[in-house]
Amino acid sequence: AARHISARSFSVATATKKDILQDMYLREIRNYKPDAKAAQADVTTKEFAAPKVPAPPQNDINLESDMKTYEQTGTLGQ
Helix, strand or coil: CCCCCCCCCCCHHHHCCCCHHHHHHHHHHHHCCCCHHHHHHCCCCCCCCCCCCCCCCCCCCCHHHHHHHHHHHCCCCC
16 A cells, blocks of 8 residues: 655745845945045044032021920920
């Protein structure tokens, strides 16, 4: 009893089909010429200037009067 064995075949046309978008993209990359002025603009740098030191916060704390108030009443007067 001879058996018939079928083999699955793949379509060659779909495997070799080129991607149109990929071809366009690669062609544009190959043809790209960077602008010389833009390349030179990236090279220039600015002098470093350290930021200004911020002023310390101003507190209206009077330690002497707060200590006297605390000693007399047991709480700080705010």
